[in-house]
Structures are given as C-alpha cells and as structure tokens.
Amino acid sequence: MRYIEVTVDTPAEEIDRRCEEMSAMGVGGFVIENEADFQAFLENNHQYWDYVDDELEQKFAGVSRIKCYLTDDGEGKKTLRAIRAAYGDVPVSTVEDSDWENNWREYYKPIEVGEKLVVVPEWEPIPEGGRVALRLDPGLIFGTGSHPTTRMCLAALENYVNQNTRVLDLGCGSGILGIGALVLGAGSCLGCDIDPKAPDVVMANAALNGIGGDRLSACSGDVVADASLRRRFGTGYDLVLANIVSDVILPLAPHVPGFLAPGGVFITSGIIEGRQDEVRAAVERAGLVIVEHRCEEEWHQFTAVSR
Secondary structure, eight states, rough: OOEEEEEEEGGGGGGGHHHHHHHHHTOOEEEEEHHHHHHHHHHHHHGGGOOHHHHHHHHHHOOOOEEEEESSHHHHHHHHHHHHHHHOOOOOEEEOOHHHHGGGGGGGOOOEEETTTEEEETTTTSSSOOOEEEEETTSSSSSSSSHHHHHHHHHHGGOOOOTOOEEEEOTTSSSHHHHHHHHOOOOOEEESSSSTTTHHHHHHHHTTTOOOOOTEEEEOTTTOHHHHHHHOOOEEEEEEEESSHHHHHHHOOOOOOEEEEEEEEEEEEEEEESHHHHHHHHHHHHHHHEEEEEETTTTTEEEEEEE
C-alpha cells in the first residue's frame, strides 16, 4: 500500500492544539519535529555523547512541524482535503509501504576489525578467511562495530586476551566489547550499563555467539555514582573496557585502578577530538600509565596499564 506523507508547518506553541484538530479530522498518529524539543533532548541526555553531527543539528534548525501519514485511497484523500481546508496547501509526498521494519538491515554487512575479528550481523553468513566471528544483532542497542571508537577498542583488546583474562565492560551497551573479548578466548566478563535494557541485549547477543551465563553476566547501574555497585564488582580484573564519552570517563578514571589486577589493562574510547588531553590527564592522575593512543575519524582511544 502507498501512503501520503503530509507536512504541516506549525508554531511550537500551537502543536498540541493542532494535533487535536487533526485527530478530529481522522488522523491516527503524528510525527513531531521541533528544534526546541531536539535541543532539550540533547541537553537532558548530554552524558551519552560529546558530539552531535552537524548535519543532524542543521536538519532541525528552525524546524517546527507536524507530519502524518494517510492511506493513499479515498478515505485518506478525504482527510487530506480537510487538512488543506484548515491549513492551506500543505506539502505532500507519496511513500511506499515497504518493509520498514527490516529494510535497515541492508546497511549492515560484516566488518573486519583489527587483525583477528569480523563483526557479523546475525542474518549474514560468516565470511571465509579465518577471522574470529563476532555475531551481533545491530538493531538492539548502541554498539555495532561500525563506529571508530568500537573498532579501536576491539583492535586494542586483541593484544591482551588469553584464556585466563577476566574482563569488566563498563558502559557495555550491546555487549560487543566484552563478547569480543570472550570469542577471542577470555575466561569471563561482567558487563554494566546505565541503560536498564542493556543486560537483556547483552545476553541475547552473547547467545548468538554460543556464550552463556557461565562466562558472561550483565547488570544495569551507575558505576560512577553507586559505591555499593563498585564494591559488588570487586577487583582483580585483567582488562577493564569503557567505550563511553569523555564526561563519564573523567569521573570514572579514579575508580579504574581499584578494579584492575596488578599489571591490568584499561582500554577506553568515546573521546571526541578536543577532549583527549583532559582524558589523558585524568587517566594518568589515577595512577595508570598510557601505553597506546589511537585516533580515527576525530575519535581517540587510550590503552593504559596499572603500575
């Protein structure tokens, strides 16, 4: 089926009233695009990122509008006439009822990472070539292997994994880093993320790789703010991973040595250009020695060891 996409430019203060009016005309649902809401969302969730793409910000610059989708038939066209009678000659376009739920999958293909890994979406066959496959459902939560920070962390951890390695993955997201360590042979991993949905996602992705609860566990919580959570995690980890953002890495850094075994390794990224010196200083202030610094596409990654 085809649908008619209708765009109604609307002052922000009139959006609620106009949605009520359009509902009375027969519109069943709305997409609200508003610059003020977008900026408020960024401000209220700034702990999750240091950088927002300029193109995305430009897309919302000066925007305040309502979009709706009408069936391209007599009933939908009747509703469109009512909308135009109320608000003038609003712009429309036609969209096909394609498989919106699954079309995004075509953008995810196997990604070779470092020297050993290949990240493979769950529906794709494992490529030939001898790399270790890391299966992932990219639709579940952040962490697909396509972002430079994830690639750099995966490449770095290859050098520090053996069968006895005990891993702590902070800000685990999809679990890609911890699971990556496990498919490379690490003994065990504990993951933690502030997002309460993350533990289920981590375990679902682990199952795709044949990894069970005997080697991997995951929980949700704020490791920076919650001292009881840090105590629960304990110490003696050979590898601590944190692909988050600078504003979280900075307060996290003082706690990292407490998690690490002597000679343990801290791998961190999510550090946008311009924040690397702050993060380096915080890591060194915590008593860790930085042994490697990578940079890719304006993102930075540090590898540090405990004394």
